Amino acid sequence: MQRRILGLAAVVITVVGAAGCGSSDPAESGSSPSGGSKTTQVKVGIIPIVDVAPLYLGEKKGFFSSRGLDLEMVSAQGGAAIIPGVVSDQFQFGFSNTTSLMIAQVKGVPIKSVVNGAASNGKAGADVTxxxxxxxxxxxxxxxxxxxxxxxxxxxxxxxxxxxxxxxxxxxxxxxxxxxxxxxxxxxxxxxxxxxxxxxxxxxxxxxxxxxxxxxxxxxxxxxDPKLTLATYFTSTKLAQQNPELVKKFSEAMTESLQYASEHPDEARQVLTSYTKISGDVLEKLTLPGWPAEVDMASLEKLASLGEQDGIFGDKKPDLDALFS
Missing domain, CATH: 3.40.190.10 (Periplasmic binding protein-like II)
Structure with a gap:
């Protein structure tokens, strides 16, 4: 698995390079808005799926810009491909399913979940996957x-x-x-x-x-688990230690975005047209996930137990408290 993670790093770096590389220092800021405070450029590695709709909706509603954050979203195939980009400072934050984060942690990859991303909607017969x-x-x-x-x-x-x-x-x-x-x-x-x-x-x-x-x-x-936490937004432990204020601003803005998307599902559905090719009947019929503001630790414990049972963590166990709390 370590070999897989390292190999994917090259893919992510190539993707980011094609999108245009910014400063590797997440604390550096760009132009100043009219209020005089500086705007921080923030790259977020995402999967272009329904689950990340609150991020785009929150950007549209100004939840990030009001905190001085200027977002750039960069797409990848999955969370396992985004993790190397976050650790190598190509992204300041990333979106990943929770199993990918657990696997990375047991492999010694220095990452930290900072805010919830998506959850099962709990509806048997009508869930998001x-x-x-x-x-x-x-x-x-x-x-x-x-x-x-x-x-x-x-x-x-x-x-x-x-x-x-x-x-x-x-x-x-x-x-x-x-x-x-x-x-x-x-x-x-x-x-x-x-x-x-x-x-x-x-x-x-x-x-x-x-x-x-x-x-x-x-x-x-x-x-x-009907309350299964599927994915979260995460950063590197380095960034969390060196720039806690940036992490706080992103987490607060993302929490506001999750709450808004949960309360305005029609707007969340419509924002999908801004980053996917979904339209027409598909847009109207597709199922939305749950977007709770908090992770469900009990569901993550169940997921970790299944991962251990299937042997995907090797001879180690993920430290859920260190990773998600």
């Missing part, structure tokens, strides 16, 4: 995924960990599931043309797949 199969697939439940090829966006992560739990709860053998790595946006086609037997999809991939006739046979997040 599900395992989809073709309409005429013989797969009827999570138990039938054993021995099948199932797509996830990243291996050894929150997707395959929670899918295994769904299979386990349904009475199947989770060790027999054959996981393959495919980007979310390619999953509907991969299911439709039979390249995989099933795919663990986030939005909008799941809504697109369902519009093409796919069936959802499992809801891994809800089946793992």
């Amino acid at each position: 599900g395992v989809a199969v073709k309409k005429d697939s013989p797969i009827k439940s999570a138990k039938d995924l054993a021995g099948r090829k199932v797509a996830v966006n990243l291996l050894q992560n929150i997707g395959d960990t929670t899918v295994r739990e769904s299979v386990r709860q349904a009475g199947g053998d989770p060790s027999e599931v054959k996981f393959v790595e495919i980007p979310f946006d390619q999953m509907p086609a991969a299911v439709a043309d039979g390249r995989v037997d099933a795919a663990w999809m986030g939005e909008p991939a799941m809504t697109i797949a369902k519009s093409q006739g796919a069936r959802v046979v499992a809801w891994p997040f809800v089946e793992t």
